[in-house]
Amino acid sequence: MSEVDLSGEKGWQPFDAPALVGSSLRFVSGDPEGDRFRVSYYRKPDSALVARIWFGPETEGPPEHAHGGSMAAVLDEVLGLAAWSAGYAIVVANLNINFRCLLPIMQVVQVDTEIVSVDGRKVLVRGKIWDGQEKVYTEADCLCIEIQAV
Numbered sequence: 800m801s802e803v804d805l806s807g808e809k810g811w812q813p814f815d816a817p818a819l820v821g822s823s824l825r826f827v828s829g830d831p832e833g834d835r836f837r838v839s840y841y842r843k844p845d846s847a848l849v850a851r852i853w854f855g856p857e858t859e860g861p862p863e864h865a866h867g868g869s870m871a872a873v874l875d876e877v878l879g880l881a882a883w884s885a886g887y888a889i890v891v892a893n894l895n896i897n898f899r900c901l902l903p904i905m906q907v908v909q910v911d912t913e914i915v916s917v918d919g920r921k922v923l924v925r926g927k928i929w930d931g932q933e934k935v936y937t938e939a940d941c942l943c944i945e946i947q948a949v
């Protein structure tokens with residue numbers, strides 16, 4: 800497979816997910832040379848977590864487009880990690896996804912995240928998979944629940 804450019808934008812700081820949550824998180828980001836997902840995480844200057852993600856041929860659902868479950872897996876990981884990176888040790892309790900447009904595979908897209916609210920143990924994270932310019936493929940609200948860190 801050819802080189803995939805997952806570089807971030809000026810001012811984004813690389814974010815080391817395994818250093819924060821451990822090496823168990825391999826389903827989406829565990830095979831950086833593979834044919835499924837390739838992922839790089841960053842923090843923006845406002846410290847929001849952002850990801851650059853390549854959906855490889857093994858994520859295919861509709862011909863030449865990403866399987867909905869592959870997008871769900873990405874959103875589960877990235878939005879959950881956004882809560883962790885903001886200081887909340889959580890698991891995801893509810894993930895509500897709207898698929899807006901078919902997402903072509905074999906291209907790099909971006910996941911942006913935002914911590915919307917914190918209410919006791921409940922942390923609501925919102926995110927989207929988009930082209931980084933204007934085209935939104937998928938939007939999600941993710942309810943995370945704080946747990947005792949393991």
Ligand SMILES: CCCCCCCCCCCC(=O)SCCNC(=O)CCNC(=O)[C@H](O)C(C)(C)COP(=O)(O)OP(=O)(O)OC[C@H]1O[C@@H](n2cnc3c(N)ncnc32)[C@H](O)[C@@H]1OP(=O)(O)O
Nearest residue numbers: 820824875876879880890891892893919920921942944949
């Ligand atoms: C570990 C290292 C990882 C390290 C890796 C971290 C990376 C993160 C990215 C990966 C994320 C995942 O995939 S995690 C894997 C997928 N997720 C799971 O398998 C989670 C399975 N579910 C659970 O374990 C449990 O249901 C919990 C922990 C989420 C909640 O159980 P609990 O601790 O008993 O809390 P509970 O009292 O039920 O709920 C607390 C409050 O949240 C509300 N609440 C709970 N669930 C829901 C819900 N689905 N929808 C609405 N509201 C809900 C309750 O009403 C309550 O509100 P109130 O009465 O207080 O108002």
